[in-house]
Amino acid sequence: MIQVEGVSKLFPVYDKPSHRLLQMLSPARAKHRWFREFRALHDVSLDICRGETLGIVGRNGSGKSTLLQIICGTLQPSFGSVRVQGRVAALLELGAGFNPEFTGRENVYLYGTVLGLTRNEVEQRFEEIAAFADIGDFMDQPVKNYSSGMYVRLAFAVAVNVTPDILVVDEALSVGDEAFQRKCFARIDRIRDEGATVLFVSHSAGIVTQLCDRAVLLDHGELLVTGTPKFVVSRYHKLLYAPPERVESLRKTIAQEGERSEETHENVLVGDDPNLLPSDRDDEQLVQASRRPTSDAGDEDSHGWLDEGLEPKSTVRYDTRGALIGVPHLETPGGRRVNVLRAGDDYVYVYRVKFTESMERVRFGMLIKTITGLDLGGGASSLPAHSLSHVQAGQEVDVRFQFRCMLDTGVYFLNAGVLARLGEGETYVDRLIDAAMFRVMPQPERLGTGIVDFSVRSQVHIVDSKEVGA
Numbered sequence: 059m060i061q062v063e064g065v066s067k068l069f070p071v072y073d074k075p076s077h078r079l080l081q082m083l084s085p086a087r088a089k090h091r092w093f094r095e096f097r098a099l100h101d102v103s104l105d106i107c108r109g110e111t112l113g114i115v116g117r118n119g120s121g122k123s124t125l126l127q128i129i130c131g132t133l134q135p136s137f138g139s140v141r142v143q144g145r146v147a148a149l150l151e152l153g154a155g156f157n158p159e160f161t162g163r164e165n166v167y168l169y170g171t172v173l174g175l176t177r178n179e180v181e182q183r184f185e186e187i188a189a190f191a192d193i194g195d196f197m198d199q200p201v202k203n204y205s206s207g208m209y210v211r212l213a214f215a216v217a218v219n220v221t222p223d224i225l226v227v228d229e230a231l232s233v234g235d236e237a238f239q240r241k242c243f244a245r246i247d248r249i250r251d252e253g254a255t256v257l258f259v260s261h262s263a264g265i266v267t268q269l270c271d272r273a274v275l276l277d278h279g280e281l282l283v284t285g286t287p288k289f290v291v292s293r294y295h296k297l298l299y300a301p302p303e304r305v306e307s308l309r310k311t312i313a314q315e316g317e318r319s320e321e322t323h324e325n326v327l328v329g330d331d332p333n334l335l336p337s338d339r340d341d342e343q344l345v346q347a348s349r350r351p352t353s354d355a356g357d358e359d360s361h362g363w364l365d366e367g368l369e370p371k372s373t374v375r376y377d378t379r380g381a382l383i384g385v386p387h388l389e390t391p392g393g394r395r396v397n398v399l400r401a402g403d404d405y406v407y408v409y410r411v412k413f414t415e416s417m418e419r420v421r422f423g424m425l426i427k428t429i430t431g432l433d434l435g436g437g438a439s440s441l442p443a444h445s446l447s448h449v450q451a452g453q454e455v456d457v458r459f460q461f462r463c464m465l466d467t468g469v470y471f472l473n474a475g476v477l478a479r480l481g482e483g484e485t486y487v488d489r490l491i492d493a494a495m496f497r498v499m500p501q502p503e504r505l506g507t508g509i510v511d512f513s514v515r516s517q518v519h520i521v522d523s524k525e526v527g528a
């Protein structure tokens with residue numbers, strides 16, 4: 059659907075505004091140039107298939123918006139080529155698209171026709187667009203009076219109602235409120251179901267992992283790695299939090315990792331695909347095994363058991379600064395190590411932190427995530443005000459979080475993190491992503507639906523005839 063081949067983009071950068079004018083006035087063949095060239099994209103190649111949802115992540119200034127603009131045709135590449143098949147509806151960064159002097163209504167017509175609809179077609183869809191945008195009387199106000207949220211609502215309403223073949227969304231949704239975001243995601247889902255290709259720039263790991271089939275990481279204009287969203291986002295975060303002197307070597311490692319995983323598919327897939335998880339025991343067997351009374355486990359046996367093969371393959375450690383998280387694992391309240399859990403029971407997430415440097419105001423955190431990387435919830439060991447006031451170099455700290463496993467059958471991942479006060483603010487001094495994983499056993503009599511069990515209780519009775527008339 060979209061073929062990007064060896065695309066580079068150079069922008070002229072002028073040190074002084076007057077240089078721009080001088081450049082414009084100099085003859086085309088003049089030797090002296092009044093600008094430097096800044097390379098926003100460097101030799102980017104990427105194929106995007108029909109129906110695919112691709113996430114683009116990268117730090118500020120890494121070239122994401124430039125790439126999207128080139129794909130949408132609002133920017134020309136300096137080198138390389140782009141081929142796009144189909145109608146592209148784009149929600150680029152604010153400022154693109156609308157004429158500020160026109161009213162919302164006028165802009166809907168303008169933008170709709172830019173996206174390839176006839177006036178009649180826009181008219182037919184106008185009510186739906188207005189309903190989606192839900193900005194009331196502002197529809198007849200000039201767009202320059204809009205808040206940025208209203209602007210995005212209207213732009214999004216048009217973009218999703220022109221039935222695009224390709225929908226390009228650059229960060230835009232983060233401007234809307236949650237209710238509107240939810241509506242947009244639902245609509246994006248529908249557009250995907252209809253077979254459209256979606257390109258999505260976001261800084262939100264959750265959004266990228268939940269929404270996208272695949273992700274790419276841009277850094278300094280280079281495409282460092284492509285892979286599953288979970289894999290790419292973890293590398294992006296690693297890069298984001300790396301100390302400056304490590305960044306260069308880290309970039310190389312990530313690029314190599316990407317190449318290797320492309321050959322074997324291992325890095326990318328294991329840990330993301332439930333079918334490839336180390337344990338391929340039949341679910342029914344799991345239930346049996348967990349119920350089987352064994353002499354040494356006694357009463358506790360029903361709390362679950364340990365599957366040696368159930369170890370995360372996707373663990374990533376962020377650069378540590380004087381603290382090291384070790385042996386993250388789960389136990390029953392009685393201290394027995396487990397990783398196959400029974401829903402509704404209590405468990406303890408345990409890890410041990412070795413401090414190689416003395417630190418102030420230390421506290422600890424944990425997070426449980428789904429296999430696609432959706433954050434489900436977690437907790438901190440204390441509020442900042444009640445953190446451990448001092449930890450000495452050489453000391454070890456045992457950290458325990460008790461929680462109730464209110465989850466659906468499936469595999470989950472655990473993060474672990476240590477926070478301390480360094481200088482002014484609180485920062486992570488060690489963090490493990492996918493430190494541990496566990497499986498929740500099937501629950502044959504479960505009535506709940508969805509990932510989290512809210513202990514829903516119901517009451518149902520047939521209404522008797524007197525009540526029916528009332």
Ligand SMILES: Nc1ncnc2c1ncn2[C@@H]1O[C@H](COP(=O)(O)OP(=O)(O)OP(=O)(O)O)[C@@H](O)[C@H]1O
Pocket residue numbers: 069070071096097098116117118119120121122123124125
């Ligand atoms: N018209 C331009 N002239 C000069 N430099 C530009 C121009 N447009 C973008 N750049 C530069 O190109 C680089 C990439 O910009 P781009 O907007 O693509 O980054 P981004 O990844 O979208 O960043 P963000 O996360 O902040 O949106 C930046 O360093 C930016 O300053």
Ligand SMILES: [Mg+2]
Pocket residue numbers: 122123124151228
């Ligand atoms: Mg951008």
